[in-house]
Amino acid sequence: MPPTQHPTAWDDPATRRAWAKLIISALLGQIVWPAVWLGLLAGYVIMSITWTLWLFFVPLLYSFYRAFLQPAYISWAFRTRRLLRAYPWQVFEKPESGIGKIPGATAGDVWLKFPDPERPGETTALILKVHIRSMWWRRRLGRGYASPKTAQAGQVSFAGDPRFAAVIAVPGPRRLYVILRQPTDGRGHVDPGAASPAALERARRAGVRLPDPQSALP
Template sequence: MPPTHHLTAWDDPATRRAWAKLVTCAFLGQALWPAVWLGLLAWYVVMSISWTLWLFFVPLLYTFYRAFLQPAYISGAFHTRRLLRAYPWQVFKEPESGIGDIPGATAGDVWLRFPDPEQPAETLPMILQAHVRSMWWRRRLGRGYTTEKTAQVREVWFAGDPRFAAVVAAPGPRRFHVIRQRPTNDRGVAHVRGASPAAVERARRAGVCPPDPNSTTS
């Protein structure tokens, strides 16, 4: 059962253990991926004959990509912790999800809907951005039918505010993934959508930067 009785998700020991594993893997990747790339490059230079170009091109390209991407994994882990420290876990059984067909989504975008905390009858979609860290979720959501994979996200743990940002997790918790409300104004941040001052301040403590409610920028 999820630790919904805690004031924040971070108060749960299992959540802290899962986050420690996440950040450890992020730091290990920061050390290992560049080392693997340099090792492959050195091996290619030493063994430089024509056929090795094709043998090493894909591994070199992939390891360089992962080495370049790894700092974002580290910053993402610490953003995850800020959200977990600010919000409690909520559990949603079979939350509505889909692919495309909502405003702001392209044909291949996967999305989830969660209730507005201040207007529970209204739900807000949050679109999963397409990148390596979202692949596990994208392969299991929005299918409209049940498979062994989609059954793994029949229950979704949620810590955050759908008007701003949140951490979603598979039961456990595991497979932490940060999702954000899509930017809707020229400063690259989501509208407050009628959130109370307390909700806006909580989002700021969680590392989100909602617009100033007193701003006239739309």
Template sequence: MSASHPPTAWDDPDSRSAWTKLFTWAVLGQVLWPLICVGTLLLIVGPEWPVWLCFVPLLYSAYRTVLQYRYFTEAFQIRRILREYAWQVFATPESGIGGVPGAKSGDVWLKLPNPERSDDLVAMILHGHVRSPWWRRRLGPGVKPQRKAQVAEIWFAGDVRFAGVLAVPGPGRLFLLYQRPDNGPRFRRDVHEAADEALHRARRAGVRI
């Protein structure tokens, strides 16, 4: 990581700009998807539109309306992490699909070093939602070289044992990563072995341990 990086990611104006963009899209989605859902429903009850033509957009807009609340909560969680941790820069981190604790057969993951033991790599799974496909198409085996090059260097703010924010240089494509307590003994061991300051810092960032 360059010495020019500020003490926390939030101190970087570009990071705040990237978060504002993320939050703006969350707000727009919260407004637009319900409007689309209601508008499609009104078309269905009207006599001039066939029901089958509106059925798919009605279901999808209703699904996105319900899902949109998660984008709000994740946006604020991302902000808390950016305010607590600095960006770390990693070149070509190890990644794959399935085969690690807590990952299903199609789950993409990447490994980053334990902040207290750099030789210990910890896997973080990209739990799926609408923003995850961009990352999923660029991490793991069998990815086209031009796409793989887009994540040859990544930025990470957080503690890989608990939660963090993934980004491409800039930063851009902010993506929340978090460990699930039900992933098994690895999570419990990391909590047990983590220094008190690391645990306090994670809690200040809004991570539930």
């Protein structure tokens, strides 16, 4: 069933199943990673041999890092759902991508360009900042050459507005990942640009932080 057939991405049962896997994984991680960290720490204390610290150091550090990140994974899962409930899936064949060399991107930042929904012929770039959840995508985009890995991301499902935020996925959908525009002020607001009132209202429903319309009045 074509993903664009549904009014929103969330109306697709396959999308809801993919999101259920995402949130279950995040919730399980909230239990498993702290338990792993505590188990390793207890093992080190019980052994009480100084040289064993080197055996436990890397696993302890990584499990603590993952335990620290899990609340953010849960938050991102619910942010993903808000976007999926507001926008339909669109499928793009080999969207333009690259590494660095655009405004706002560092030398190692991977980006994707998608059509501006209100300006035919123009595109807007979304940047995948360095993060553990972005690694799958970063290894397959922006390379400028074809390979078995880049072919895995040759077709990209997109739900969102590239001027604000979006969920990208491999059609199915799989590998759900949220990309956000970078805030333009100290309060975490995204620049609304020249987007129409309808586009701004939809973005707000999707959880995008935009300036209060009243703040623009004299």
